[in-house]
Amino acid sequence: MPDRPRAAHLSDRRHALYGQAMPTIVDRIAHADTELRAFVDEPGRAERVAAEVDEIARRWPDPERRPPLHGVPLGVKDIFRVDGLPTRAGSELPAEEFAGPEAAAVTRLRDAGAVVAGKTVTTEFAYFAPGPTRNPHHPEHTPGGSSSGSAAAVAAGLVPLALGTQTVGSVIRPAAYCGCIGFKPTYGRVPCDGVIPNAPTFDTVGLFAAHLPLVTAATAALVHGRVDVPADRPVLGVPAGPYLDQAETRARDGFATQVAALRAAGYEVRDVAALDDIAQVNRQHMVVNLVELARTHEPWFDRYAERYRPQTAAGIREGRSTDAATYTTALDGVHTFRRTMPQLMADAGIDVWICPSATGPARRGLDTTGSPAMSVPWTQAGLPALSLPAGTVAREPGGPALPVGLQCVGRPGADERLLAWAPGIAEALNDPTSGAFVG
Amino acid sequence: MPDRPRAAHLSDRRHALYGQAMPTIVDRIAHADTELRAFVDEPGRAERVAAEVDEIARRWPDPERRPPLHGVPLGVKDIFRVDGLPTRAGSELPAEEFAGPEAAAVTRLRDAGAVVAGKTVTTEFAYFAPGPTRNPHHPEHTPGGSSSGSAAAVAAGLVPLALGTQTVGSVIRPAAYCGCIGFKPTYGRVPCDGVIPNAPTFDTVGLFAAHLPLVTAATAALVHGRVDVPADRPVLGVPAGPYLDQAETRARDGFATQVAALRAAGYEVRDVAALDDIAQVNRQHMVVNLVELARTHEPWFDRYAERYRPQTAAGIREGRSTDAATYTTALDGVHTFRRTMPQLMADAGIDVWICPSATGPARRGLDTTGSPAMSVPWTQAGLPALSLPAGTVAREPGGPALPVGLQCVGRPGADERLLAWAPGIAEALNDPTSGAFVG
Numbered sequence: 006m007p008d009r010p011r012a013a014h015l016s017d018r019r020h021a022l023y024g025q026a027m028p029t030i031v032d033r034i035a036h037a038d039t040e041l042r043a044f045v046d047e048p049g050r051a052e053r054v055a056a057e058v059d060e061i062a063r064r065w066p067d068p069e070r071r072p073p074l075h076g077v078p079l080g081v082k083d084i085f086r087v088d089g090l091p092t093r094a095g096s097e098l099p100a101e102e103f104a105g106p107e108a109a110a111v112t113r114l115r116d117a118g119a120v121v122a123g124k125t126v127t128t129e130f131a132y133f134a135p136g137p138t139r140n141p142h143h144p145e146h147t148p149g150g151s152s153s154g155s156a157a158a159v160a161a162g163l164v165p166l167a168l169g170t171q172t173v174g175s176v177i178r179p180a181a182y183c184g185c186i187g188f189k190p191t192y193g194r195v196p197c198d199g200v201i202p203n204a205p206t207f208d209t210v211g212l213f214a215a216h217l218p219l220v221t222a223a224t225a226a227l228v229h230g231r232v233d234v235p236a237d238r239p240v241l242g243v244p245a246g247p248y249l250d251q252a253e254t255r256a257r258d259g260f261a262t263q264v265a266a267l268r269a270a271g272y273e274v275r276d277v278a279a280l281d282d283i284a285q286v287n288r289q290h291m292v293v294n295l296v297e298l299a300r301t302h303e304p305w306f307d308r309y310a311e312r313y314r315p316q317t318a319a320g321i322r323e324g325r326s327t328d329a330a331t332y333t334t335a336l337d338g339v340h341t342f343r344r345t346m347p348q349l350m351a352d353a354g355i356d357v358w359i360c361p362s363a364t365g366p367a368r369r370g371l372d373t374t375g376s377p378a379m380s381v382p383w384t385q386a387g388l389p390a391l392s393l394p395a396g397t398v399a400r401e402p403g404g405p406a407l408p409v410g411l412q413c414v415g416r417p418g419a420d421e422r423l424l425a426w427a428p429g430i431a432e433a434l435n436d437p438t439s440g441a442f443v444g
Numbered sequence: 445m446p447d448r449p450r451a452a453h454l455s456d457r458r459h460a461l462y463g464q465a466m467p468t469i470v471d472r473i474a475h476a477d478t479e480l481r482a483f484v485d486e487p488g489r490a491e492r493v494a495a496e497v498d499e500i501a502r503r504w505p506d507p508e509r510r511p512p513l514h515g516v517p518l519g520v521k522d523i524f525r526v527d528g529l530p531t532r533a534g535s536e537l538p539a540e541e542f543a544g545p546e547a548a549a550v551t552r553l554r555d556a557g558a559v560v561a562g563k564t565v566t567t568e569f570a571y572f573a574p575g576p577t578r579n580p581h582h583p584e585h586t587p588g589g590s591s592s593g594s595a596a597a598v599a600a601g602l603v604p605l606a607l608g609t610q611t612v613g614s615v616i617r618p619a620a621y622c623g624c625i626g627f628k629p630t631y632g633r634v635p636c637d638g639v640i641p642n643a644p645t646f647d648t649v650g651l652f653a654a655h656l657p658l659v660t661a662a663t664a665a666l667v668h669g670r671v672d673v674p675a676d677r678p679v680l681g682v683p684a685g686p687y688l689d690q691a692e693t694r695a696r697d698g699f700a701t702q703v704a705a706l707r708a709a710g711y712e713v714r715d716v717a718a719l720d721d722i723a724q725v726n727r728q729h730m731v732v733n734l735v736e737l738a739r740t741h742e743p744w745f746d747r748y749a750e751r752y753r754p755q756t757a758a759g760i761r762e763g764r765s766t767d768a769a770t771y772t773t774a775l776d777g778v779h780t781f782r783r784t785m786p787q788l789m790a791d792a793g794i795d796v797w798i799c800p801s802a803t804g805p806a807r808r809g810l811d812t813t814g815s816p817a818m819s820v821p822w823t824q825a826g827l828p829a830l831s832l833p834a835g836t837v838a839r840e841p842g843g844p845a846l847p848v849g850l851q852c853v854g855r856p857g858a859d860e861r862l863l864a865w866a867p868g869i870a871e872a873l874n875d876p877t878s879g880a881f882v883g
Binding site: 105106107109112191192193194195196197198199200202205206227228229230231232233234296297300328329330332333336337340343344345346347348351352387416417418419420421422 | 544545546548551630631632633634635636637638639641644645666667668669670671672673735736739767768769771772775776779782783784785786787790791826855856857858859860861
């Protein structure tokens with residue numbers, strides 16, 4: 006196995022696991038985050054958090070009847086509305102444009118006892134223009150995006166839990182780059198109200214967490230259900246072919262090592278010829294994303310065009326100039342793909358796809374958040390996807406070791422099974438940060 | 445409370461509950477269904493079912509380790525592919541056009557032990573042109589549609605469980621008309637592969653069942669999860685205003701009685717001003733439905749136009765002649781509506797919408813399947829919806845008493861909570877067929 010990832014310039018993540026007193030979290034954000042920049046600046050954070058902690062104590066006075074996330078510090082990507090905090094969505098537009106009631110996902114986690122530690126940095130409107138966040142494993146490398154701050158905050162141990170969203174690869178990729186667990190549930194399972202949309206056909210609320218039991222507890226709160234199902238060992242499938250070829254050699258080498266570890270642990274791993282049409286899948290994803298991004302920004306773009314960053318403005322203009330027939334054809338392709346993917350899994354007799362979470366480890370430089378290519382088909386099909394830390398690799402000889410993730414993709418709606426299988430897979434990967442041993 | 449519904453010309457539904465030997469089910473279909481026409485004719489049904497029962501016995505030999513739906517007879521709407529049976533989708537097109545692998549929903553229920561009793565009648569392509577099925581409470585009245593046969597078969601006691609789909613109101617309405625339980629999960633929770641599409645933006649796999657524990661068990665199998673969550677008593681909301689005004693006076697009177705019964709049982713029921721834009725919601729639903737229906741039929745319509753029934757052909761032509769910009773504007777409205785509905789529920793402090801399942805009891809005549817209007821906003825928002833039998837009303841003085849349903853609509857993804865709350869609501873309705881007492 007590759008070396009284990011290490012939060013080199015930030016201390017042991019366990020310190021931040023729940024149970025820790027909230028003022029310490031605030032202190033840590035105040036100090037450690039000056040370099041990391043995972044959180045959006047918040048004057049008065051200490052007082053607000055203290056008041057939230059008091060509210061928790063008032064709301065659940067009986068120690069015997071505490072909710073499942075009691076006192077868990079929560080980072081919230083700044084495209085979710087949170088009562089008492091402004092929403093900026095990583096943009097220069099006035100916060101008033103985004104005012105409104107709190108997002109249901111936030112309320113559900115608060116109702117389960119979580120305490121909002123703060124807003125985390127997002128790329129502008131959850132698209133590709135990066136924020137100031139750094140990778141906790143090496144400050145000159147990108148944390149990935151668009152949920153940059155949530156991934157970095159969890160990986161660095163500032164908070165054990167954070168909310169993100171994924172429209173292309175915005176949960177799975179930063180989780181892998183930063184070396185924490187990321188989970189994107191099945192499309193539609195968690196409501197998106199109170200979240201500034203990117204492309205509604207794909208937008209999905211997801212999570213970052215320091216360990217797997219917390220993913221399970223938070224998901225149960227988000228879906229108002231139970232997630233602890235019994236499940237036999239899954240049959241794993243590798244989507245061999247042009248999709249996998251999109252990953253860099255070093256990512257494929259690391260992935261081969263992970264596959265070998267899973268086979269050594271007794272998992273059946275099947276090579277499945279799949280996604281021969283990945284070029285079309287990628288193209289139709291981009292068309293639908295850009296057209297819907299343009300529509301999302303219809304109320305704002307003409308008034309504030311000069312405040313948009315060039316990447317976002319270019320995306321919106323591209324979406325605007327796409328004719329409706331191109332969009333409807335692409336959307337038709339998305340619907341067909343979403344319908345056929347479960348059949349492909351059934352035909353191949355596999356329960357979970359495994360593949361690299363990203364095309365490689367995080368790139369040097371903060372001007373890009375890296376490629377979401379390894380997430381496109383799974384987001385498009387609406388499937389639940391989990392990124393487990395899977396060791397580190399160096400981008401070049403002598404360069405810093407940076408985390409990589411193993412992406413595990415379940416059947417639609419079978420989020421519970423995927424989470425039930427995750428500890429076994431994580432254990433087989435034998436990475437102490439992959440979830441089986443942390444916390 | 446109104447009179448309890450009664451399957452007048454068919455005997456006690458309890459006879460068909462699971463545990464009953466399968467040949468008896470086959471006999472019942474062979475005899476009772478000559479009038480009801482819930483099932484698609486199947487030469488050799490007895491032999492095929494006997495073989496399936498043998499297979500069940502072989503697959504689960506240990507009585508201690510039987511799966512949750514062991515031996516439950518299942519009706520399958522004839523737009524789902526089932527291995528070993530042709531798919532006709534209620535149409536005159538060649539069955540070979542619809543051949544392919546079995547639908548995941550069917551496989552999941554079979555893997556949980558269900559035995560396919562047969563294909564049930566659907567309107568043509570799950571649109572509005574009716575099949576031959578009659579209402580089990582009165583043979584001259586429609587069973588509703590499009591899942592006509594599944595609803596009638598369960599309500600008449602021929603099978604305790606059946607699969608359907610809903611694109612507008614195709615589960616909730618026939619369940620109400622026929623007097624059984626119908627459940628449409630959150631959009632996207634159950635995969636649609638192997639199901640002939642109608643409009644993928646809305647298509648959702650759903651269930652009909654003879655009693656609530658069976659809904660819970662079957663849903664758990666369909667979503668590969670656990671559905672038995674603890675849940676406090678919900679706050680109920682009535683969507684007062686133009687949406688509710690679409691129901692006929694007699695349906696609103698019956699609904700008022702149900703609301704009174706719920707209040708008498710101690711439920712908090714809030715009147716919430718909602719859906720002022722119902723006309724727009726209805727319009728955009730129709731636009732998206734017809735355009736996607738036309739696209740779905742692109743491979744077939746030009747070759748087989750003369751085999752389509754007039755209603756379906758008119759819908760497809762209307763969809764084809766709708767320009768792409770109209771579609772994309774409507775779809776944009778759908779996405780916005782889907783995002784704002786959970787917020788409306790949160791703002792109003794309600795957990796469950798309650799409303800009539802249909803605009804009234806089933807109409808006389810088999811030339812129409814009735815109006816799906818009461819389902820449009822919930823299907824469009826992707827919310828989980830459950831129809832509980834709620835007594836009977838007569839359409840005219842001296843006319844036959846026909847069932848009505850209470851529609852209960854949960855928050856997105858909160859299917860588990862909705863099902864946990866259902867027995868309490870059913871008990872308050874005090875209808876012996878509403879699920880609390882049957883089975």
